[in-house]
Amino acid sequence: METAVTIELPTSPAVASPSPLLDDFDAVVAQYWPRVYRYACSAVRDPDEAQTIAQDCFMKAYRAREQFRGESGLATWLIQIAVNLVRDRARNRRLQFWKWAATRSVEAGEAGHWLSDQAPTPEARASTRQQIAEVGKAVEYLSGRQRTVFLLRFVDGMDLAEIASATGLKEGTVKAHLFRALGAVRRRVGAIR
Amino acid sequence: MNQHLTEQQILEWVAGTATAESRRHVEQCARCGAEVECLESAVRGFAGAVRQAAVRPAPSLDWAAGRPRATSNWMPAWRPAIAALALLLLAAPLMFHFSPYPKDIDSKVYTTANKQQQQLERERADVALLEQVDAAVSRPVPQPIEPLVQLVAWGSKTNSGVTE
Numbered sequence: 001m002e003t004a005v006t007i008e009l010p011t012s013p014a015v016a017s018p019s020p021l022l023d024d025f026d027a028v029v030a031q032y033w034p035r036v037y038r039y040a041c042s043a044v045r046d047p048d049e050a051q052t053i054a055q056d057c058f059m060k061a062y063r064a065r066e067q068f069r070g071e072s073g074l075a076t077w078l079i080q081i082a083v084n085l086v087r088d089r090a091r092n093r094r095l096q097f098w099k100w101a102a103t104r105s106v107e108a109g110e111a112g113h114w115l116s117d118q119a120p121t122p123e124a125r126a127s128t129r130q131q132i133a134e135v136g137k138a139v140e141y142l143s144g145r146q147r148t149v150f151l152l153r154f155v156d157g158m159d160l161a162e163i164a165s166a167t168g169l170k171e172g173t174v175k176a177h178l179f180r181a182l183g184a185v186r187r188r189v190g191a192i193r
Numbered sequence: 194m195n196q197h198l199t200e201q202q203i204l205e206w207v208a209g210t211a212t213a214e215s216r217r218h219v220e221q222c223a224r225c226g227a228e229v230e231c232l233e234s235a236v237r238g239f240a241g242a243v244r245q246a247a248v249r250p251a252p253s254l255d256w257a258a259g260r261p262r263a264t265s266n267w268m269p270a271w272r273p274a275i276a277a278l279a280l281l282l283l284a285a286p287l288m289f290h291f292s293p294y295p296k297d298i299d300s301k302v303y304t305t306a307n308k309q310q311q312q313l314e315r316e317r318a319d320v321a322l323l324e325q326v327d328a329a330v331s332r333p334v335p336q337p338i339e340p341l342v343q344l345v346a347w348g349s350k351t352n353s354g355v356t357e
Contacts, residue, residue: 025256026256029251030251033250034251041247041249042247047249050249051252055254058256062256128235131231131238132235135235136239154237154240155240155247159209175208178208179204179208182232185235185236
């Protein structure tokens with residue numbers, strides 16, 4: 001059963017005009033959609049769910065555009081909305097994590113190709129694919145916050161300060177979650193060596 | 194640093210928060226370099242796979258209304274035909290105005306047609322006249338004396354004994 005989604009939009013106490021960055025909202029969507037969708041997709045592991053989250057994210061951003069003052073980066077602000085949406089959706093239903101990834105084994109092949117220069121032999125490529133699969137399984141069992149921090153750091157390439165801003169956590173807390181997530185991944189990957 | 198990297202230092206390395214001392218050690222220590230590389234490449238490969246898979250174009254939405262943007266899908270199959278018709282209607286006056294032929298051509302054409310019509314009428318009149326002529330020529334006597342010829346014929350029949 002779904003409950004109402006409550007989104008905590010980042011606001012600023014300062015009363016000022018909305019950022020001109022949001023004047024051309026279609027351009028904002030065109031620029032930041034890939035990033036928001038990628039985060040949502042990596043977080044919920046379901047392309048359709050991710051599409052819904054990304055759409056909701058931009059709709060909420062549009063409605064709350066007057067609250068954006070440009071104090072944080074626009075991308076960080078949007079990711080913050082997306083993080084809240086993902087969290088609220090995860091609260092409302094138990095997502096079958098990595099179900100999508102499991103059905104798309106081609107990903108591992110694509111990633112193996114991406115890393116082909118580092119894994120020149122078939123054995124090495126197979127090993128890389130297995131490692132990637134193990135990382136996926138490890139991420140599956142992370143807590144919500146650990147997973148969010150891990151994905152934002154490695155998939156989205158955000159630094160710790162940006163992650164802290166996007167998640168509302170302190171930077172030290174972000175770092176702790178990241179190390180725990182990495183530790184779990186390392187244990188998983190190390191187990192196959 | 195003589196000792197190998199600890200678990201925490203390896204994680205820091207991969208997280209991008211390694212100290213300068215750890216970096217120097219990894220440059221010199223093959224074992225720690227391999228440890229770091231193993232975890233780093235697995236994470237990097239995972240991230241690359243997700244980036245490659247998680248691609249979808251942005252939808253065309255009316256963000257203010259929160260619904261799909263109204264697209265001009267009105268009679269898509271008819272659109273080319275309607276456009277062509279509209280173009281033709283627009284272009285027709287121009288075509289007449291900027292005709293590739295001289296304007297007197299039109300009048301000449303009209304005159305020619307008129308002449309042909311007149312010619313046809315003349316021919317019909319000629320045919321009628323010829324028919325009249327043929328009829329007149331085929332008479333044994335001129336028309337004005339035809340009643341007299343009939344009268345004589347009638348009289349010769351009744352008075353045949355007299356003449357004989």
